[in-house]
Amino acid sequence: MDILINVVSFLVALGILVFVHEYGHYWVARKNGVEVLRFAIGFGKPIYSWIGKNGTEYVIGLIPLGGYVRMLDGRVDDVPEHKKSVSFDQKHVLRRISIVAAGPLANFIFAVVLIFVMLLIGVPALKPVIGDVQENSAAAEARLQTNDLIIKIDDNSVNDWSSVQYKLIDQIGNPTIPMSVMRNEKELAINVKTAQWKVEDGELFSSLGFTPFSPEATLSLNYIDENGPAKAAGFLVDDLLVAFDEIELESWSQAVEIITDSADKAIEAKVLRDGSIQTLTVRPANRPTQEGFSQGYLGVAPKFEEWPKDYVFTNQYAILPAISQSFVKTWDLIKLTFNMIGKFVTGAIGLENLSGPIAIAQGAGISAQSGFVYFISFMALISVNLGVVNLLPLPVLDGGHLMYFIIELIRGKPVSDRVQEMGFRFGAIALFMIMGIALFNDFGRL
Structure with missing residues (x-):
């Protein structure tokens, strides 16, 4: 289904954008008195075509990866004398x-x-508040801290993570990134050194050593994969994870660590459901990583704590x-x-x-x-x-x-x-x- 949505969305977006691009050529060509022979969206065999009142052939091609406007042009056409005034090359x-x-x-x-x-x-947006800061990273060396609010990058004001992303892209290749943050209601100037900054797969924030703030994951379940091991074992939405194999759980990250280390191994899980403790036996499925290591998969997702007030807003x-x-x-x-x-x-x-x-x-x-x-x-x-x-x-x-x-x-x-x-x-x-x-x-x- 995801592949189908991707393909359909891509074709719709590309078709519209190609039409806009080619229509720009077409409209200005007509305004300048050039005869347009063909207006095509897509390449290859035509799947639909018609001739307009102005004599232009309009075509929808089989391969929807581009388009073109074919104008009368003496460099490729035999243009009769009476049509030279409407030929592109004569303009x-x-x-x-x-x-x-x-x-x-x-x-x-x-x-x-x-x-x-x-x-x-x-547009729904999030304030650019910093979450975790990785030790020995560029962000840590610049003394960025958790809960810092980024307000400027290189003297350009930013108010959400989208604008931060664009401004950081603009800074790639510079030796330092001048930033201003709000900390304890005071504006601080910070320079992030980028000598070790290497952007891979567009991971701008993590490559600098910080992550955007997000609410903590709880141990309460919000989603159960219908085809996952958790569903087969009897887990339900709103179950609160209490323990795995007699190990009391204190955080979602601890639960994830146990699950990923337990591929194809039976786990005795205790959950709080409707005020009472339930014991379930589950065997996480084995989902190998790209490096070939075993990784357990349970098929659950957690609920998150509420966003702090004013962290979420609408750019309108x-x-x-x-x-x-x-x-x-x-x-x-x-x-x-x-x-x-x-x-x-x-x-x-x-x-x-x-x-x-x-x-x-x-x-x-x-x-x-x-x-x-x-x-x-x-x-x-x-x-x-x-x-x-x-x-x-x-x-x-x-x-x-x-x-x-x-x-x-x-x-x-x-x-x-x-x-x-x-x-x-x-x-x-x-x-x-x-x-x-x-x-x-x-x-x-x-």
Whole structure:
């Protein structure tokens, strides 16, 4: 079911974003008097197509991993004399630049709209209060403490964990991270040294040595897996774990440790149910780890203590502030995405952090299951990424075409066909290499 949700959510998100991107090209091309021969969403064999009143063929392809706008172009078509005025290659270079740039620009505008809707609805958020601090970590050396409230990163105000995450990403590669925290109602300036900071699989917080605050898990059960050993042994929701094999339990972490160390071993468990002690015998299933070690699995999840007052809030804006903030946040995402690409190029971020379609599908599925507002937030992020990536100066992307047109604008004549062909080959190789690394990383994370 999770795989199905991931796939469907991914296809819906990608289909919408590709449509927005290609419609940007299409709309500006039409406004500039260019004849559009085909508007396609997806590649491969058409599963549905029709001819519009304007003569454009609209196509939905079998492979939903992209799209394109096919314009009349004398470089690839035999254009009769009476149609040269509506051919793409006959338009002034500034008009061609506007048509090519319209795709990424449409993605940015769409992100603004999505973020505006998200801010109007309101996004549940958590205050950036630090939980555990790992010994001998960068956070510990900077003297960060449990219950510190992060209020600034590099003089930029932050009010939830999402904004902290984005600001920390922006700091990757810097020798120190200037932070301000509130502790005992006093603002303290702290510098976190990043000499040993290595981000793996996007684990920003734990790689610095701290975790976000979360309520403690109790020994009371909140969930029983229908197919797990606990269900077969007779455990019920609301049971309070008291002891395992005569060992009195004091914390959930202690219970987890005993369970994971008891794969395929019988445990005599005592639980408090309806005011009386019940004794149950359970044999945790064996779920080997990726390293090949045995790990016991019981199939239960705990209840948690209540969140402290004011730790959970809703980021919500009125119409006018939401309009302003949607532009600000979109611009911040654009800058952050370019910054991340720069860090990949310089090696500040390892290529093992590059994600591909599988990771995106998983993100789409998780966000869709979390709720509509999280799904549109995810789409806004991917829309910005799609726009930025298409602006990269690789000849197979919009950015490569823009590069050639800008050179033509400066030189006063087009780049030669030979140079363009060599550039397209190089761009295709580079793009396939990047996609290959991303897919390799995706499979490695499964």
